[in-house]
Amino acid sequence: xxxxxxxxxxxxxxxxxxxxxxxxxxxxxxxxxxxxxxxxxxxxxxxxxxxxxxxxxxxxxxxxxxxxxxxxxxxxxxxxxxxxxxx
Numbered sequence: 001x002x003x004x005x006x007x008x009x010x011x012x013x014x015x016x017x018x019x020x021x022x023x024x025x026x027x028x029x030x031x032x033x034x035x036x037x038x039x040x041x042x043x044x045x046x047x048x049x050x051x052x053x054x055x056x057x058x059x060x061x062x063x064x065x066x067x068x069x070x071x072x073x074x075x076x077x078x079x080x081x082x083x084x085x086x087x
Contacts, residue, residue, distance in 0.1 A: 006056040009065045018053035030061045
């Protein structure tokens with residue numbers, strides 16, 4: 001089985017948002033993982049370059065992942081309570 005080549009599609013400071021976005025990509029059928037630098041993770045740093053978390057997807061999913069992330073940042077995904085309130 002050939003190895004997959006993973007590419008970074010987003011770099012975000014912190015831990016929570018990258019994990020949420022990784023879950024969103026997975027929910028959309030896109031394999032995704034997060035990766036944090038060893039120093040920032042070991043020291044518990046969540047800001048600046050040491051606190052950056054990368055979101056990676058296989059190279060054949062990069063365009064699809066970027067489209068999903070663009071939709072997220074454009075607020076295209078709404079929660080069930082938001083859609084209920086608009087009725």
